[in-house]
Amino acid sequence: MLLRYAGQRILMLIPVSICISLVIFMIVHMLPGDPIDNLLRIGSSPQERALMTAKYGLDQSLFSQYLLWMGAMFQGDFGQAIVLRRPVADLISQNLPYSLTLGALAFAFSSVVGMLLGTLSTVVKSPMMERFVRGFILLGSTVPSFWLALLMILAFAVTLDWFPVSGAKGWESLVLPVLTIGFGGVALVARVTRVALMDAKREDFVMLLHAKGLAPSVILWRHLFPHALLPVVTILALRIGWILGGAVTVEFVFGRPGLGSLLIRALGQRDYPVVQGCLLMLALAVMLGTLIGDLAQASMDPRVREAKK
Amino acid sequence: MIDQKKSKGFMRAFKEHSVVRAFGSVLGKVSGGMMILLVFVAIFAPWIAPFDYAAQNLMNANLAPSWPHLLGTDEFGRDVLSRLIYGARTSLSVSAAAIFISISAGMTLGAAAGYFGGAFERVVMTVVDLTWSFPDILIALIFVAIIGPGLTSTMFAIAIAYLAQFTRLTRAQIVRLKSETFIEATINLGAKPSHILLRHLLPNALAPVIVVGMLAIGDGIVLEATLGFFGLGAQPPTPSWGAMMSSGTAQLFLAPWVIIFPGVIIALTVISVNLFGDELIRSLDIRERMREN
């Protein structure tokens, strides 16, 4: 049952991917400015310009450019970076590991701490705890991440000198970025967990669980928690794309390499193929995220498995 | 519901208005008061600010908070407090205008998709779902990259980043309302689609959209600040909270107050917008309808 659902869900990705690739292709070609300008020395002749344009396929029609691009992509060829003069695939594979490490750590941190905090705030019945968590959620979801990153540097890297200010050498350089990205994530996950748990508590069947004589801890972990997990998983799955792409600001402040930094630089230099490659990777992450989320949800909730037959 | 109010006295209707009721609690008073104060400061900035926001004085560069520069000065000797006060103008107006554009466009799209359904709805919702699962900062960055940096493009970038949210919400409301008895009755009585949409569906869908819009103004301020921080928003010497921090980064160790205070103000603003939004949701009693988003 689950396998069939997974199969259908994966098939659905095909039209979505085509749609995404078209959108990305169009966006990139709406970018103003001519990358050829960056490549030519001042005073180059029109002949040199035409030669350069032809070399990168920029003289053909949009549609054939799209087909060429897609065809190459299936062979693992993301094109040649115009300004950086290297294969885009190389650039991406060079930067991706940094993004993945940061993303994975921030993701793990925010989901574990967030769920813990959200659960604590509903289980521990003390006004202090409740106020603390609510305050934390409010702060975490409102404070701008680049500002938080700056404060972190100021407090832990400059004043206390515990961690390096920037760069990507060693695990120490990961602590502050992970905390910065994680802060917002923890708040989000804690909020969703809290709301979902309180909703689950109000369900009718909980009364019957108590009437069965089950201990409150059993009811919490074996029945309420799985229910609360459903929306949390959805949010977390969406978060995969957010953490990879939304890390732009944090990567920028901490001077870390990564997909986000690469994209920002490419946007600034109007390096089409690199922008295309980065956006495609991010879109892929978002799609994979929702796919994983849906599959996880289907494996937990029998109603989902059948509804989408 | 609304007609009943007309017969009551004006003061009574005023007191019972949900926006006024949102001020009822302590949180509502504090957060609502903070918002009113900010708008007031933004409007009357020239009379409130102690110094000219653009006046440079290199002799006074990077002064720590002290009299007469209460919040210190930046690397050009400009008064941080005055720049914050003028910055409120930029940040609030850009964000509010952006959200207004976003709501108008989103409601139109969402209402059309929800009302007409069919292939049109599918196409709109596919695109919306796609952008919705993309980080808003990325959408804004790409857009600014297309049309170039500046306050106008920041505004449109924010509008586009939140478009998906309003489209989704409006469509959800319309779809829900369409199945309700009174709308079905109106349709069966032969009312024109435009009449049903404008007189019945949209007014009923408005409350949640407005509240989400208010909350989004908070997010919009953060987004504006982030773009400004990347140097893509307000261009010097125009003061904006984000741009102030952008130029302050280089001085982070020398004059931390230049970035600390704008961040505090942004956080305070966004927190009060959120708290007041919560109170509004409570007083309008639309928590259930907000869930559909």
Place this chain on the structure above:
Amino acid sequence: MLAVQDLGVAFGDIEPLSSVSFALERGEILGIVGESGSGKSLTAMSVMGLLPLQGGRITRGSVNFDGQELTRLPEKEYRKLRGGRIGLITQNPMTSLDPLQKIGIQIDSVIELHLGLNRTQARARTVDILGSLRIPEPSLICDRYPHQMSGGMKQRIVIAMALAADPDLLIADEPTTALDVTVQAQIIKLLKDLVKERDLALILITHDMSVVAQTCDKVVVMYAGRAIEQGDVQAIFHRPQHPYTQALIQCIPHGLAKGQKLTGIKGVVPTVKNYPQGCAFHPRCERAQAICSQQQPAFISVENSFEGLRTATAGSTMKSTVACHFPGEQA
């Protein structure tokens, strides 16, 4: 085996339930009737010890179950009774089962918990119980999820769950309200048979007087959080003393002579926050006098002779208790 004495319940400073008393023996079915909001379900929750879950507490009185005083029972001991010796059947089978767990597991867990059986033994027992409730293919049903079954089937599952650990007392809170009429009759019949077969005591909470008449041995009529009249089912139905009880019986649609009007009760049930002073029923009562709005009526015992009544054994007497200033049969 169950004796409730002068029970009072409070939520904050609101007292939605006061001076409720009744007793019940094995093999008996006690009906608790009343309109919604009269405190029927609260009574059930008090016996189950589940009031704190909803934010309420018992303020007065005693609940005695087989010699054990439940109002002072530690929570840990109480958990052994719940599901073990007292089973609960809830109102809405659609939402009473955990939608994420297979049905078998939900029943097994009660058996494992209270009877200390291992997994396979528990499953065998689950299948047995499902079979005894005339559920077809019980071992297949165990691997199904709640959303795959009909309402009537789900209610049978809930009943199976309540019976799983072989309880002595069953509390059924409006067990048929959410079901189709045809299924309602089946479930009521099932409950009735179970009481006979297993020598259970059953508290049947309902707003349906005709169900009470067909099933119960004893009746408690509740109004605004008080048990205003109670007694043997014969006494209540043939010699009702309280005007409210009389009105309820008149509301039963069948058994009317042709042309006789079907009556409803004028007015509405008072909400917990504004119980009227004195007798709570007086604003809706035709017999009301000045005293009814000032003083709460005391409980009066009434003994009825049933001579001349076809249904009763000749010469027997039936007892009932009523709280009314002007009790008596309808004029």
